[in-house]
Amino acid sequence: MxxxxxxxxxxxxxxxxxxxxxxxxxxxxxxxxxxxxxxxxxxxxxxxxxxxxxxxxxxxxxxxxxxxxxxxxxxxxxxxxxxxxxxxxxxxEEPAESLPSHPEDVMDLLTDAAQAGAAHEAAFYSGKVDPAGALLGKRGLWVGVDGTSAMFHLADGAYVYYEKDDSGKHPRHEYSFVAPATRTEPVPVTSMEQVRDLLEQHVTRELKDEPVAV
Structure with a gap:
């Protein structure tokens, strides 16, 4: 009151x-x-x-x-x-929360928070690739890698990779298709159709250990 x-x-x-x-x-x-x-x-x-x-x-x-x-x-x-x-x-009222007493535990919480923040930004800015927010806009499907990058699992060994670039005057939010299992270099993506085509190539060539075409 x-x-x-x-x-x-x-x-x-x-x-x-x-x-x-x-x-x-x-x-x-x-x-x-x-x-x-x-x-x-x-x-x-x-x-x-x-x-x-x-x-x-x-x-x-x-x-x-x-x-x-x-x-x-x-x-x-x-x-x-x-x-x-x-x-x-x-x-x-709910009891007030407090941080752990050990610095290592606090650092773990900070790491988790940074990864969660990257996953949130990956979903938030994904409209440049997925304007409808039908897939990449789902926050729960992104996994933060660190404070500036996150990955969206598409299939075995295939992901959409998000990375924030703070080197310029304004932050840049970049998305690419990656397939680490087949040693594929990241391919920048700008549309869901492009992501679908790259994933189709990945699935077709996965067993042949061939790189995905750009």
Whole structure:
């Protein structure tokens, strides 16, 4: 809960109590007056008894109203106890995460983060090859190699390779077809049709140990 809401709740609590107390007095006074008026104006009652009857009816009606108000306030207190509280919110929050104490473990986390970042960028910028994002845009199918490169597995020994080049003024995101098992040199790719053709050549020539044509 924000500080503004907390302050509003703190102000609302005493104001609500004052409002209930004031309402209680008004209702009691109205009940007593109503009972007194009814008793004083009851037909057929001698004037000597009218005042006593009015007082008795006023007190009886006020007592009944007091009982109703007590029940109402008990219900109100129950709702207040079960209402929202900042402490309850804090207890429901997930515990704060912390880094491992050993530097080697932290370095492992950093390595994983760098690889995950490269896989994310490979999927994010793949629109230059896969404009529809039908395949290369799927983040979960990329595997980060290091902080600037990632690989997308196509078939046994065949991948789309992503690499970010930071040597220029603006980063360049390059994609190529690689087949390390057949010692094929990376072939730059710019379309999914080109990737399909290269993969077809790879599958055809794989057993002959021949390089994929550029």
């Amino acid at each position: 924000s500080q503004t809401k907390q302050a509003a709740a703190a102000i609302a609590t005493p104001m609500g109590a004052i409002a209930v107390a004031g309402l209680e007095l008004v209702i009691l006074a109205a009940a007593a007056c109503t009972g007194g008026w009814v008793g004083s104006n009851a037909p057929g009652v001698p004037s000597g008894w009218a005042g006593a009857l009015g007082g008795g009816l006023g007190l009886g009606l006020a007592a009944g109203v007091m009982q109703l108000l007590s029940t109402f306030k008990a219900s109100l207190r129950e709702l207040t106890r079960t209402s929202y509280s900042p402490a309850a919110e804090r207890s429901m």
